Amino acid sequence: ISVTTVQTTPYTDQKAGTSGLRKKVSVFKQENYLENFVQSIFDSLKDDEVHTKSLVLSGDGRYYNDIAIQKIAKMAAARGFGKVVIGQNGLLSTPAVSAVIRQLNKEVEGSCTGGIVLTASHNPGGENNDFGIKFNSSNGGPALENLTDAFFSRSKEISEYKYAELPEINLTEIHQENPVQVEGYEHEFIAEVISSTDIYVSLLKSLFDFDSIKALMARSDFNFAYDGMSGVAGPYARTIFEEELGVPAENLYGCDPSPDFEGGHPDPNLTYAENLVKVMGVTIKGANVATDTTPDFGAAADGDADRNMVLGKGFFITPSDSLAIITANHGAISYMKDITGVARSMPTSGAVDIVAKELGIDVYETPTGWKFFGNLLDADKIVICGEESFGTGSNHIREKDGIWAVLAWLSIIAHKNSETTEGNLVSAEQIVRDHWKKFGRNYYSRYDYENLETETADKIFETLESKMEQFRNEEEGNVADIFEYTDSVDGSSSKNQGWRFMYKDGSRFIFRKSGTGSSGATIRIYLESYNKDNTELETAEALKNLSEKALEYCEINEISGREGPTVIT
Numbered sequence: 226i227s228v229t230t231v232q233t234t235p236y237t238d239q240k241a242g243t244s245g246l247r248k249k250v251s252v253f254k255q256e257n258y259l260e261n262f263v264q265s266i267f268d269s270l271k272d273d274e275v276h277t278k279s280l281v282l283s284g285d286g287r288y289y290n291d292i293a294i295q296k297i298a299k300m301a302a303a304r305g306f307g308k309v310v311i312g313q314n315g316l317l318s319t320p321a322v323s324a325v326i327r328q329l330n331k332e333v334e335g336s337c338t339g340g341i342v343l344t345a346s347h348n349p350g351g352e353n354n355d356f357g358i359k360f361n362s363s364n365g366g367p368a369l370e371n372l373t374d375a376f377f378s379r380s381k382e383i384s385e386y387k388y389a390e391l392p393e394i395n396l397t398e399i400h401q402e403n404p405v406q407v408e409g410y411e412h413e414f415i416a417e418v419i420s421s422t423d424i425y426v427s428l429l430k431s432l433f434d435f436d437s438i439k440a441l442m443a444r445s446d447f448n449f450a451y452d453g454m455s456g457v458a459g460p461y462a463r464t465i466f467e468e469e470l471g472v473p474a475e476n477l478y479g480c481d482p483s484p485d486f487e488g489g490h491p492d493p494n495l496t497y498a499e500n501l502v503k504v505m506g507v508t509i510k511g512a513n514v515a516t517d518t519t520p521d522f523g524a525a526a527d528g529d530a531d532r533n534m535v536l537g538k539g540f541f542i543t544p545s546d547s548l549a550i551i552t553a554n555h556g557a558i559s560y561m562k563d564i565t566g567v568a569r570s571m572p573t574s575g576a577v578d579i580v581a582k583e584l585g586i587d588v589y590e591t592p593t594g595w596k597f598f599g600n601l602l603d604a605d606k607i608v609i610c611g612e613e614s615f616g617t618g619s620n621h622i623r624e625k626d627g628i629w630a631v632l633a634w635l636s637i638i639a640h641k642n643s644e645t646t647e648g649n650l651v652s653a654e655q656i657v658r659d660h661w662k663k664f665g666r667n668y669y670s671r672y673d674y675e676n677l678e679t680e681t682a683d684k685i686f687e688t689l690e691s692k693m694e695q696f697r698n699e700e701e702g703n704v705a706d707i708f709e710y711t712d713s714v715d716g717s718s719s720k721n722q723g724w725r726f727m728y729k730d731g732s733r734f735i736f737r738k739s740g741t742g743s744s745g746a747t748i749r750i751y752l753e754s755y756n757k758d759n760t761e762l763e764t765a766e767a768l769k770n771l772s773e774k775a776l777e778y779c780e781i782n783e784i785s786g787r788e789g790p791t792v793i794t
């Protein structure tokens with residue numbers, strides 16, 4: 226098979242955000258745009274990391290997934306990879322990619338360099354929406370900043386890319402293509418199409434006690450609903466919830482992956498997971514409108530299935546509380562008898578810190594983005610980690626894992642009910658309320674102002690910085706700073722990770738610019754207030770003063786001319 230070299234000129238905007246490169250499909254379709262970025266990734270890897278090694282290559286099934294896979298496979302062959310491993314129909318969820326990379330390296334140490342994940346995650350898909358490319362390293366986790374910086378530098382000076390003239394790979398059948406000899410190499414190149422679900426499902430089955438969850442599902446007083454949001458979670462949900470755990474098919478919504486997520490916004494929160502929220506008897510503001518037939522527990526995923534939103538009957542559970550509650554009840558999860566530590570991203574509420582203190586384990590505060598958990602997980606410093614943005618996970622892989630979080634919750638509910646009789650179910654809501662009673666409650670909310678003009682966003686951050694001094698002087702013990710992180714494993718540091726305004730009692734408001742959008746600027750405002758004793762207030766009520774302060778400090782409504790946030794979670 227011959228290799229063709231194509232001359233190209235650099236693009237200047239191929240800098241990865243919080244999680245890979247995300248742009249409109251039309252941007253990716255510009256001449257050589259995708260090829261430039263992929264070649265920049267490949268050029269940044271050393272020959273001995275690539276030659277004869279395998280590369281996992283798949284995505285969440287959004288528009289352009291299949292075309293990109295064929296292009297990238299040809300480029301991987303030309304770069305000297307020995308193998309590309311692709312999920313059937315080009316589908317692997319983000320957590321499944323992580324699991325497959327780790328499994329290949331477990332079978333033959335050092336055989337898999339990593340993976341390319343084609344997803345823009347929670348961003349809408351389709352011809353007029355977003356596409357994305359992310360590189361994961363051999364530990365199964367998102368590339369660290371030194372690597373993504375190298376990709377960006379390379380992309381600014383790239384002058385050519387190479388592809389091998391491979392025949393089209395048949396993505397629909399599980400099989401191996403015929404091995405080919407690629408010009409310039411002595412080894413053979415092979416493309417293998419594997420089951421999208423097998424490796425991931427066996428991993429999860431090894432972690433959780435499926436029998437006890439199955440017994441919970443069989444109870445007449447427990448009913449479960451799941452929404453795959455028409456993303457890649459569907460096939461996994463079908464296998465795990467329906468086939469393994471006996472959930473009726475009609476309780477699984479949005480479980481057929483669609484290139485444009487059926488026109489939806491595959492982001493599991495109260496605003497965008499409209500269907501599940503309705504099914505679960507919750508209003509967009511989180512109020513309880515459940516009826517007798519409302520399911521007892523429900524969950525939704527994002528496009529690439531690494532996020533989760535969990536809901537009780539008529540009851541919203543914040544991701545920060547979910548992290549704290551999973552940590553507090555880790556004993557209910559078979560493989561987690563001893564845990565060394567936990568981590569949360571900085572804007573995630575401190576609920577988990579309170580639990581960690583009680584358990585006598587370490588807690589780490591990292592910048593936003595799963596890549597920052599990688600080193601801590603690899604060094605066994607933490608077992609569970611999570612983000613306020615509906616991301617939860619553990620050391621079983623190196624990505625957040627939506628279905629894992631659901632199974633963790635189901636394990637906890639099963640455990641709490643191992644001795645209750647039918648009709649007396651300890652509900653998810655009860656578990657949360659008991660938790661608050663014991664540990665106090667971190668009232669929490671996030672406001673997103675999506676798609677602002679870049680200049681508007683800049684002006685808001687300038688305003689904030691100019692007012693930090695005023696905040697410090699306002700009350701004794703106030704702290705205002707810009708969050709900086711030093712990784713305790715490799716010593717690397719990351720600056721400008723959030724503009725923080727913190728009171729002495731732990732209440733705080735924080736501002737960040739989103740790094741996952743594909744156009745304009747999105748500002749996130751995080752509000753948190755801790756109350757040890759009064760845990761039964763309405764969130765909006767409990768955060769009223771703090772919210773007013775935050776809006777007053779940043780002047781976001783005045784500067785942007787908006788009346789309020791686009792999304793509140």
Ligand code: VG1
Nearest residue numbers: 243244346347594612614739740741
């Ligand atoms: C957002 C979330 C962050 C998450 C990231 C990727 O980033 O805030 O917590 O890790 O998305 O999630 P940002 O920079 O837009 O705030 V996913 O599921 O979109 O890969």
Ligand code: CO
Nearest residue numbers: 346527529531
């Ligand atoms: Co995602």
